Amino acid sequence: MDKRHFLKLAGASFALAPVAAMAAINQTNATDINSLSGLSNITADAKPITTEERKARIEKAQSLMKAQNIAAILVEPGAAMDYFSGIKWWRSERLTALVIPQKGDMAVVTPFFEKPSVLESLAIGDDVRVWQEHESPFDVVANILKSRGITSGNIGFESSVRYFVVTGVSRALPNINIVPAEPITLGCRMYKTPSELALMHKANEVTLEAYEFVFDNLKLGMSQQDVKSLMNTAQQRLGGSGTWCLALFNDASAYPHGTNAAQTIKEGSVILLDSGCSVHGYQSDISRTLVFGKAPQKVQDVWHTVREGQNVAFAAAKIGEPAGKVDDAVRQFYASKGYSKDYALPGLSHRTGHGIGMEGHESVNFVRGENTPLKKGMCFSNEPGIYIPGEFGVRLEDCLYMTETGPAYFTEPPESLAKPLGKLLNLKS
Numbered sequence: 001m002d003k004r005h006f007l008k009l010a011g012a013s014f015a016l017a018p019v020a021a022m023a024a025i026n027q028t029n030a031t032d033i034n035s036l037s038g039l040s041n042i043t044a045d046a047k048p049i050t051t052e053e054r055k056a057r058i059e060k061a062q063s064l065m066k067a068q069n070i071a072a073i074l075v076e077p078g079a080a081m082d083y084f085s086g087i088k089w090w091r092s093e094r095l096t097a098l099v100i101p102q103k104g105d106m107a108v109v110t111p112f113f114e115k116p117s118v119l120e121s122l123a124i125g126d127d128v129r130v131w132q133e134h135e136s137p138f139d140v141v142a143n144i145l146k147s148r149g150i151t152s153g154n155i156g157f158e159s160s161v162r163y164f165v166v167t168g169v170s171r172a173l174p175n176i177n178i179v180p181a182e183p184i185t186l187g188c189r190m191y192k193t194p195s196e197l198a199l200m201h202k203a204n205e206v207t208l209e210a211y212e213f214v215f216d217n218l219k220l221g222m223s224q225q226d227v228k229s230l231m232n233t234a235q236q237r238l239g240g241s242g243t244w245c246l247a248l249f250n251d252a253s254a255y256p257h258g259t260n261a262a263q264t265i266k267e268g269s270v271i272l273l274d275s276g277c278s279v280h281g282y283q284s285d286i287s288r289t290l291v292f293g294k295a296p297q298k299v300q301d302v303w304h305t306v307r308e309g310q311n312v313a314f315a316a317a318k319i320g321e322p323a324g325k326v327d328d329a330v331r332q333f334y335a336s337k338g339y340s341k342d343y344a345l346p347g348l349s350h351r352t353g354h355g356i357g358m359e360g361h362e363s364v365n366f367v368r369g370e371n372t373p374l375k376k377g378m379c380f381s382n383e384p385g386i387y388i389p390g391e392f393g394v395r396l397e398d399c400l401y402m403t404e405t406g407p408a409y410f411t412e413p414p415e416s417l418a419k420p421l422g423k424l425l426n427l428k429s
Contacts, residue, residue: 035217036237042209043239046202048280049086053195054124057084057188058106064187065102071153072101072145073181074169076161079358080185082281086123095137095165101148109140138168145173156181186363191377196282196357197401197427200379203240203284204399204410205424206277210234211288212421214273218292222265224249231275240277240284248272253289254393256350256385267293270392276360283360285381286411287397290420299394302386303417305337306394309384310413313352313366314400317374317382317407324370327352330384331368339386346388353381356399378402382409403428 061084065073075081075098077089087108089096096110096118107127110118115130122128129144131137145151152175157166159180166178192200213234214227224247231245248255249263253272265271274287289306291299309330316329330352331341339347353366356379364372366380378401385395396414400407414422 035213036233039209039213039234039237041237041239042206043202043279046199046239046279047195049123049195049199051124053193054084054086058100058124060188061100061184062102064184065100065156068156068183069154070102070156070179070181070184071150071176072099072148073156073158073184074099074141074161074165075158075181075185076165078160079281079362080158080189083185083189083358085125086121087118088121089118091162095131095168097137097141097165099141099144101145101150104148107144109137109144111137136168136172138165138172141169142172150176152176154179156184158182158185182363189357189362190355190364191375192357192379192401193377194427194429197377197379199280199282200284200357200399200401201410201424201427203277203279203282204286206235206238206240206279207275207284207286208411208422208424209238210240210275210277211273211286215290215421218265218271220265220267220292224252224263227265227271227273231273235275235277240279242278242283243276245273245275248274248393251390251392254387254389254391256387256393256395265292268296269293270299270394272393272395274395274397281358283356283358284410285356285360285397285399287383287385287395288414288420288422289394289396291417295417299392300417302388302392302394303396305334306384306386306396307413307416309333309348309352309386310382310396310398313382313384314407314409317366317380317400317402319375319402319404319406320373322371323364323366323374323378323380324368326366326380327368327370334384334386347386348384349387350385352384355379356381374402376402376404382413398422 077091081087081098094111100106109129112130129140131140155176214231227247228245232243235243249269252259252263253270269292272289276285312333313326313330316326335341343349351365351367355362381399383397387393398411398413400409408428412423414420
């Protein structure tokens with residue numbers, strides 16, 4: 001499975017990951033299994049988000065709603081629901097939703113028989129309204145809004161909210177206007193607090209230590225699944241949850257998100273790994289490219305160009321500048337090395353980086369034309385790869401966060417192909 005499909009299916013498959021990973025690892029060398037016993041949980045000191053911080057988030061959302069003239073927002077299960085309420089839920093044909101009014105307490109609507117389960121993760125508030133199977137959940141939403149004095153005005157929905165939810169609420173409250181909720185939800189989530197950065201830092205620590213373990217246990221003949229399983233299980237042993245790994249060998253490394261072609265490690269194989277995990281809901285995302293054995297000169301040259309591309313991106317990430325300028329700077333640098341300044345191959349066929357936080361991919365991105373200014377608390381991946389079809393690809397990826405004076409890395413990029421790991425850095429204020 002490639003990274004894109006993994007991210008789409010991750011919510012349904014995380015619970016099965018440890019079993020699947022160990023089943024695959026049982027097919028690999030016994031030394032790998034014995035080595036795993038030396039890994040232990042390093043996340044015990046990680047502090048989850050407090051009730052006080054969630055209250056502050058809701059207050060900020062309400063302040064933004066007032067400024068944007070939005071009477072309320074409705075949030076379906078996902079990262080935003082977890083962010084504000086702590087509720088970890090899934091989407092089905094039965095509506096569970098969070099309603100945050102501009103004034104007053106937030107409320108939750110959920111099926112009657114799901115209320116006890118929803119309450120297990122609800123971290124703030126106590127207004128949980130239920131609906132029975134023969135009733136309309138949208139009438140319950142309307143009653144929540146009416147109890148807050150809202151019968152008309154602008155109601156915000158994120159673009160991911162499903163059509164039947166938007167139309168159902170519209171029919172129940174015909175005098176409302178549907179507007180985007182992103183100015184509210186992203187206006188909060190885009191700027192990470194110190195506690196959020198600390199959790200992302202811990203997730204990056206887990207992933208980097210897992211990389212070190214995997215690098216020490218790579219062997220000739222290993223399949224992509226062998227390495228993915230080893231990486232996922234190492235992250236789990238270290239305390240990460242929701243682990244994932246993309247392993248690309250040889251010419252498959254030229255496909256940024258994978259290929260179905262089976263590959264094994266050979267002498268001189270280019271190995272591109274992209275992996276991450278979650279700690280208390282906050283993500284890591286690190287890519288490394290190395291060579292098993294002696295690296296051809298061309299691979300060395302491309303690797304160092306990509307590493308310098310990371311430096312160019314880091315230098316261009318300046319407070320107040322549009323995020324798209326980071327991507328522009330990298331493409332200009334790659335063009336000076338003979339690659340396309342656009343998206344053609346060989347070259348950089350994807351954006352230079354993506355936002356990251358509770359989700360592996362969040363807005364805003366380091367991509368051409370992105371005019372959102374960089375501000376303190378924003379977090380991004382820095383991954384300006386180069387891909388040469390039919391030969392190999394190189395991607396190095398480290399995540400950064402914006403401080404008052406500019407960018408800082410969670411993990412320092414590696415020095416060279418001879419030292420392909422990199423290191424964890426201390427958090428800056």
